[in-house]
Amino acid sequence: MPRWPENGDAFIHPDDVSLVSRLIPSERVLRRDSYDGTYYHYRYGDLSFRMRPCLWLPIEAEGLDLADEVETIGVGMERELFIGVVTGMYYVRRKGRILYRLSRGDQTIGRLYVREHLRLLTEKRRVRKGEIDHPTPKWNGAGERIGGLNDLEPGGPDESAAD
Secondary structure: OOOOHHHOOOOEOHHHHHHHHHHOOOOEOOEEEEEOOOOEEEEEOOEEEEEOOOOOOOOOOOOOOOOOEEEEOOOOOOOOOOEEEEEEEEEEOOOOEEEEEEEEOOEEEEEEEOHHHEEEOOOOOOOOOOOOOOOOOOOOOOOOOOOOHHHHOOOOHHHHHOO
């Protein structure tokens, strides 16, 4: 968010000023969920807040969100492989991409990771409506009897052959 304290805080919902003043200005990637006619509703992990329309930079989503469980992918023998949780998302303009901060248990990892070095552990796919019209079978209650099944009834020829 390219806002600074000298711009004032009138663009922030009065109930959210203390929270938003801790989050911006920063490089954090904020999710803009909806607009109610006056305020945009933003989210950063579990934190949600409202702000009036202001300058923002659209960023292409990479399929990861805060609190997602990920596995690090090693590059050669350079990186330790571990499972962690995404605790921060930052857009770095000079790199033109999102960098992710991870935590492992209670420990925050010092380095940042790019998307290519992380594998999402929880599937986020959504089931979409099928494109094929599958016919529904109809049964009127009548059916044909398969020949030869009468021979398998008790007392039939097969039972006597077993004696």
